[in-house]
Amino acid sequence: MEFLSQPLTLLTFFPLLGVLALAFIPGERKNLLRWTALVTTLVTFGLSLWVLSQFKSENPALQLVAQYNWITVAGWNIQYHLGVDGLSILLVLLTAFLTPISILSTWTAVEERVKDFMMFFLLLEVGMMGVFLAQDLFLFYIFWEFTLVPMYFLIGIWGGPRRIYAAVKFFLYTMAGSILMLLAILWLGINVGTFSVPDMIGKVPPGVQILLFLAFTAAFAIKVPMWPLHSWLPDAHVEAPTAGSVILAGVLLKMGTYGFLRFNIPLFPQASVQLAPWLALFATIGIIYGAAVSYAQSDVKKLVAYSSVSHLGFVMLGMFALNEQGIEGAILQMINHGLSTGALFLLIGMIYEQTHTREIKVYGGLWKITPIFGTIMLIASLSSMGLPGLNGFVGEFTILLGAFGSQAIGSPWYAGISAAGVIMAAVYILYMFQKMFLGPTGSIVEEVKHHGHALRDLNWREILTVLPLLIFIFWIGLYPKPFFDLMAPTVKALVAALPLP
């Protein structure tokens, strides 16, 4: 039972127990299924807190490591190797935090095939945890590809009218990028003689770094998604069920940005420094483009989807500032985006459940009819547009600050132009908030009444679903120190190892 002494192994695979339990519960006992999944994910969240309690934030290295030889054939050296450090601890916590919230959001939204839904959801959690914890490239790749499968079914079975199309596109698009990464992984494993990430650091010859960097980028940039590889995202978000959108925006996109951070920067430092201006350029275009396109959407979910392109552009910009402010801001912004966009998708899902439409123009004046809903939506919106005092500002500010003075990017123009994205964010977020919550009462209110039940405000379960997100939105905005403390030593070490000009 060595497993029990390994927090990370337990954390990663615990949801499988839930899957097993679900398998024995009859499909028509929907509430039991829901409760089983919720309890499983809550215990998983508890386990992640246990991991946090064991985590020494002053130590920059990998911790709580579990490492075994796994496949050693023909000179290949593939290991089962899990570990956590300052780069991943917050993402692990975010994953464990958002999963039960997502499940709670499906309570009345998912009525069809509840059993399958919950099983896929728990499997997805295993995959996501594995991605953030794996320290062996091969193992990472398996988890990485594995997450596609449950998400594919979540969109394909429980999604909107064009769900099959969106699911296939999501699957193929991400898979296409992953193949290049796989080739790069194999090249590395063969030529460096190990698949272990920490062992590989410093051993990749500068001459091949650019090509390898680009091969990894193919996979990660699609996942982020970086402009112009974002075309799958609006489809996936619009068609995905609410819980799927929350996890997609909250966690799955972060797998891409995390990939850059965990692999591209430490393994290919020369290439990272050399290519930083290019990534900053694409990030800047993404920020401006995403914000502009977002404003012209008539479907509220699409609006939020494109806003993700803009927000993730900020994350990429900060990361390739390659200084402490930029990278720490980028990591925090990954969490922030999970919280604020997660909250936005949850809230949109809650109103969608009642109105069955996402057309912005049929709404209007909702704040008067549903005051609690309106107020929470306002807070989530302000968090998303980076109002100081809330979480989004801390991330965006540190990112822009880092990018402005970045040696690697080498010019303040990228950050200067990206800062205009802050104005544009106000434009599309306030547009959304105004058209849905302010102004005269929209036509949907009558329409819903016509179908026999008036539009109601959030109920207790719904408030409970978003409340944890709100707490962190304020906490990170006012006192982000504990969060920065967790990542600071690792980021410091990462930056120190870079061959900056």
Added chain:
Amino acid sequence: METHGFAFLAPWLVFAPVVGLLINIIFGGWFMKQPWGERAIGAIAATASGAAFVVSALLAYTVFAGHGELARWTLGQWIYIGDLKLDWTFRLDSLSTTMMLVVSGVGTLIHIYAIGYMHEDVRFKNDIPRYQRFFVFLNLFIAAMMILVSGDSYMMLFVGWEGVGLCSFLLIGFWYDMDTLGRSSWANSNAAKKAFIANRVGDFGFLIAGFLMFWRLGSFQFDQVFAAAPTLAASDHTTIILITLFMLIGVAGKSAQIPLYVWLPDAMAGPTPVSALIHAATMVTAGVYLVTRSAPLYTLVPEAQYIVAMTGAVTALFAATIAVGQYDIKKVLAYSTISQLGFMVAAVGMGAYVAGMFHLITHAFFKALLFLSAGSIILGLERGHHHLAHGHGHGDHHEEVFDPGDMRNMGGLRKTMPVTFWLYMIGTLALAGIVPFAGFWSKDEILLDANLHYTGVYWILTIAAFLTAFYMGRQIWMVFFGEARHEAAAHAEESPAVMTVPLMVLAVLSVLGGALNLPFEGFHNLTHWLGHTLGEVEVMPLNWVVAGASTALALTAIFLSWWIYGRNPLKAGQPDPLKKPLGLAFTGMENKWFVDEGYWFVIVDRYVDISRFLADKVDWEFWHDWFHEKVIAGTYNWLSNIALNEVADQKGIDAFANFLGKATQWLSGTTRKFQNGFVRSYALSVFLGVVIILGYLLLK
């Protein structure tokens, strides 16, 4: 360990209003069900604001007792990354405590006034439950404003800076589902959005200034920035100019200067106490405070100072011309505010920081007085109108659209609303700069400084001062004299004591406020007090010529306004007597020189077009539908058709796998170690995986 007196109370500047708003959020709903609920909510909010005033007074006393010594109080760390160190630290010096006193003092009076005002407003607008929300937002504003004025670094200031912007948005859009006349509309929420976005443009400038500051001066903390600045100015003058000018963009946004002033007139959509507190007395002066606070930076770069001074002066004149052509009582005051803010910005731009702050304080008194009196007039007309509607027994008084803020509907109000009349007169005389009212002394100090150092600014401001007296005179004649031009004005009723008593306090301050800094030996109190923070400031002796000239001009302007508007009072339906003689110029003034239309055409419409083009044409039709669907998916389908047609023939798949293998070999550069077969079978298995899933979907 030296003592810091009451410095430990500093966080309560923010906590007190936050406690107030939390109580009103949590219990407000229950309060509203009680007969005494509205009063309780108002009292809690006013008490919270009053507590902040008491704390401000204690903190000012602490600074005073310490002979102007700077004190700090740190609540905790905020953002610490590498060299970036930001704390929640409150800064207590003569400048910040002065601002605190103005904000919480005027703020508390306006809270009290609003108890009466909102009681009636929510009834005229038929939405009583919204009463609670108003006081929550008002308390939130006090909290944010306190962060702004008490922060010890540019970034903490910025938290308050955007926080007050949010409150401004929430309160301009307080009646978010209607227009200013109470009709169902997008108008008020549009005004709110416009204010937030225009302010964000300013905030963009602020942020860029901040980034430059951090990377070139090494800090955001005021003293550290100021200490490092002279060295940098010696080696790299341009950077300091850039910092100060980017900061000016922020100032233009928040303090409504050219070119970002356009949001302030629309902000009058907010309830009148909001116009008085946020859009006249406190928030809009934040830019003036920012420049004053940054005096050590601006002093280093005279070029930037000149640009700031000219921005202020030109704004002062430009806005004053528009004010002459307005008919809405609040719009006149709004443009007047922009104009007066121009005076302040010009003052601090010229380096006359004390004069700028002096005018900020007196303006807070008399402009709050004017706005609140205007609110009293508007409610008086509403009451008259209401009375009429019910008196005639029609029941439905919504049939006629009546604008209680339109001066063309007023006239003769000095008889029906005598208290408000006298209060408004005091505010007007103070604003027009008639001796000995407060505005005379502060405006004179600005003109004095301009006369000495910047002749161009002096002349522009003098013309603006002339126009100020003129448009205020015009307003007085139109509103209070002559005969009522609408039945509602004839039946207007005076406001209750809860509204008029705070006005009387402000009126007293508007009369005596000048005593803060009289230009006589031994009376330069404000100069000495602020000197603790700003360093030794030049003491201005009274210049009889400047003072005499400005008084004479103001009196001439008032006489002229009487000649035009007072001698032959306006009749109902009669056009403005200036319309004919001024012709096109008056059309320009009436229509705010078409600046809004210009912005709409040049910026807003273009932005909408571009974003539609990007979204519909580029992102969807080209990138999503054509490139991905036609080119990529199409090619894939074509290839898979070939594969399916030749299913028995392994050539297609083998060729694909071999291609991948070759590509990898080329990538790896080492053919020796390479396990060709593995990649091949993997590629095949990935492909089969897709086929299986597709099959599942097809058969499902």
